[in-house]
Amino acid sequence: MERSEMHQFLPYAWFRGECVPFETAKVSIATHALHYGTAAFGGMRAIPDPQKEDTILLFRADRHARRLSQSARLLLTDLSESTVTNALESIIRANRPLKPIYLRPFVYTSDLGIAPRLHNIETDFFIYCIELGDYLSPEGVTCRFSSWSRQEDSSLPLRGKISGAYITSSLAKTEAVLSGYDEALLLNSKGKVCEASGMNIFIVRDGNLITPGVDQDILEGITRASVIEIAKSMDIKVIERPLDKTELFISDEVFLTGTAAKITPIRQIESTKFSSKRPLMSLLREKLINITEGRDPNYEHWLTRIEL
Numbered sequence: 001m002e003r004s005e006m007h008q009f010l011p012y013a014w015f016r017g018e019c020v021p022f023e024t025a026k027v028s029i030a031t032h033a034l035h036y037g038t039a040a041f042g043g044m045r046a047i048p049d050p051q052k053e054d055t056i057l058l059f060r061a062d063r064h065a066r067r068l069s070q071s072a073r074l075l076l077t078d079l080s081e082s083t084v085t086n087a088l089e090s091i092i093r094a095n096r097p098l099k100p101i102y103l104r105p106f107v108y109t110s111d112l113g114i115a116p117r118l119h120n121i122e123t124d125f126f127i128y129c130i131e132l133g134d135y136l137s138p139e140g141v142t143c144r145f146s147s148w149s150r151q152e153d154s155s156l157p158l159r160g161k162i163s164g165a166y167i168t169s170s171l172a173k174t175e176a177v178l179s180g181y182d183e184a185l186l187l188n189s190k191g192k193v194c195e196a197s198g199m200n201i202f203i204v205r206d207g208n209l210i211t212p213g214v215d216q217d218i219l220e221g222i223t224r225a226s227v228i229e230i231a232k233s234m235d236i237k238v239i240e241r242p243l244d245k246t247e248l249f250i251s252d253e254v255f256l257t258g259t260a261a262k263i264t265p266i267r268q269i270e271s272t273k274f275s276s277k278r279p280l281m282s283l284l285r286e287k288l289i290n291i292t293e294g295r296d297p298n299y300e301h302w303l304t305r306i307e308l
């Protein structure tokens, strides 16, 4: 079996209510969630404050904790926002990261044995951390439309980051990479543009920012919501509406947003290349970087500062 390049895991994980060495945080092969995808996860970034030693900045921790808590509710289990934020803080203090990291909080059916269900079952919660620089090239990516479409909200609770849903993302991403592209774009079941394998999508047409609305089977991305809010504050018109595939090919700029991807331009979709001049995306990206690195006092409330 092929193995991808190993991540740099941080030494401590949050497991069964405490910080333990990463290597000792193990689950059984009979773990229910492993078989049925009955789990939900988060994905957050934390960076050492470039302005202040021994301080870690977490971007929109409250929103991430809320989404995970809501995802847990969709799996019929309880995980309070404060349980998530307290564990995040503990694990950051234990690891004292010196580089940008990605945190992966995970809630799952931890019971052993068979039968797909969400009732009468034990659940648990853990967090591990990896070092993470750029997930996609900041210079831009090439994309193709996937032959797989995004699931519908009627078949899966798409407002949560439910593990089982990521089979579609995995199929789409691999199909894209094996056919020579960097990323996949998925349509929804109605044939409208939805999102990429793990990012939301925006286009620019005539100076307006357009993105599929939250009723288009997208994940309600926290970066997406932040970009919309930033753009509106800069008097950029933001339109949330169904997006046709053809509109992508004739747009002035196309870019992806996500915690891992930050703001990543799309250079090319199938045989259509886009201009390397991306004035609106560049403006938004610069603003977002300043905010996440703690240099914009107007958005200080989006950051959690953890003093080590």
Ligand SMILES: Cc1ncc(COP(=O)(O)O)c(C=O)c1O
Residues within 6 Å of the ligand: 043, 161, 169, 195, 196, 197, 198, 199, 200, 218, 219, 220, 221, 222, 223, 224, 257, 258, 259, 260
């Ligand atoms: C399917 C999917 N869409 C969009 C996103 C972007 O969401 P966020 O900005 O909250 O990271 C992600 C990543 O979490 C994702 O997995």
